[in-house]
Amino acid sequence: MLVNALRVARLGAALVALTSAGPAMAVINGAVSRDPDGLRASVVRIESTRGEICSGTLIGPDLVLTAAHCVMHRAGYSVVAVDRRFRQQRVLAVAASMHPDFVPGTTPEDQPGIDLALIKLERPLGPEFQPLDPRGGAITTGEAVDIAGFGVVAENRRNTAGTLRSAQLVSIGSLEVANKVTMVTDRRRFAETTGSGACLGDSGGPILRGGRGGYQIVGVVSWSSGAMRQNARARTACGGFTAVTPTGEHAGWIASRSAELARIQPGEALPAGRGNRSDWMARPARR
Template sequence: MADGNWHITAVMLGLRAFLTVAALACAAALSPAGAIAQGKVVRDPDGIRRSVVQIESSRGELCSGAVIAPDLVLTAAHCVLQRANYRVVIVDRSFRRYAVRAVAAAMHPDFVAGTTPRNQPGVDLAIIKLEGSLGGDFLPLDPRDATAVAPGDSVILAGFGLTAENRRGSARVLRQTRLVTLGTLKVANQVLVMADEHRLAVTAGAGACRGDSGGPVVRGGPGQYQLLGIVSWSSGARQSRVATACGGLTAVTPVVDHEDWISSRSRELRVFAAERGYGSPPPRTIYDWFAW
């Protein structure tokens, strides 16, 4: 306990200076986040498995996402930029994999395509509309329950990404890990920055990797998870000897700051589907990508 308190105190006292140094040192390796470095494979069928999905495009893009309704997934906007077909891959209680077609996606209106994650001036959020319901085996995370996250808060990251930059075969397995919140970093946009509680991104530790973009950051436990944010980008550790996007800082878009947009856009997508079905496209104002 004393060791953990020391680390949190160090974070609180040195937050601003640390983030400045870490952001500059890792800038060359910043990347959309990919699999979880030093994460544990999720094996509890009643745990975070019920609220996290994998997102794939027909062009090979891999991301993660948070279930926010039986037919809606919240993810990062940069995960749905390609002109491609998208699907959401779910794992059932026996951890068998099934695919559900994505039919539309709405990106946050402030998101600016074509920029690097660190310099993204907009909000890296998107909502994916699924062709059908995921069913009662999945537990949506309600964005309306989101609260602010303070420096020193312990959180859980979940995603389907790589365990390390050079381990391409490690993706597509759901993992989770615990991180500590360092505070807010504002470069072009505003994100929460998190890292391994003991390494603090100075040396490689737990954190997001390639494929974890769009994955949820939560707190709480099975059946009571509270959605806090969506992973946007990650970096290597400050003292890493090789260029990598894994095991250092994990940058997260806070849900509490954008709950109004999430709720209103989700409502528009779902109302359209309920009232008009899939025979014709929704009004162009409520989607950015459309597959029907």
């Protein structure tokens, strides 16, 4: 989900302070993930019967961490993972639990609660997939982080969604909009002109610390903006700032709700626990 760059212009001081940072690659303008032992083992695509696409991350054999706004609608959802030969595997989502503070019906940039959710799959994905640890801790200002997602390379190129891309960005600090988010951006452009960042379909995807074999999740993509300087005739809401829900601040909820969802057996109701009133469970298929 997207917001005009003018709404985050207050980050100008942080941008000036970080102009010495080095070059970066991007999810838009960036690198397709082709390593069979890389992020394809952990990052998944989320699709709904409404035609929406988001991204997410495995944090258990049958659990996915994503953004709450990606699963807030009453629809059918499935998760698409990519195996070592880059063949797609589709698994149905049987339940979703949103953070108890999340307010369904709002846009991510106006969300007063926490834009996080967990998805329970109908079966584990298998041994060639690698869940990641969501307890990566706080994101510090100036820290290099990675972003990964299945989104488009530009708003007007919807047919480019569905390919996993990753990039390195830099954190430029926290921002209070409707709630507290961490802002990350292209290390070279710092959102002054269009560079790297999330776009449509990257919502719910991970912000990561570490590298191959040692990635940890430190945030989940919530929304993005366009650059501060744009052509008025071709404005975009991608390639500027990427707003991230930091997972370290909500590690307790992620751990406790994950444990509750992991214990669900077919036919059981969702546990009340620390869920949201809009949590849902798919109806069992008729036989």
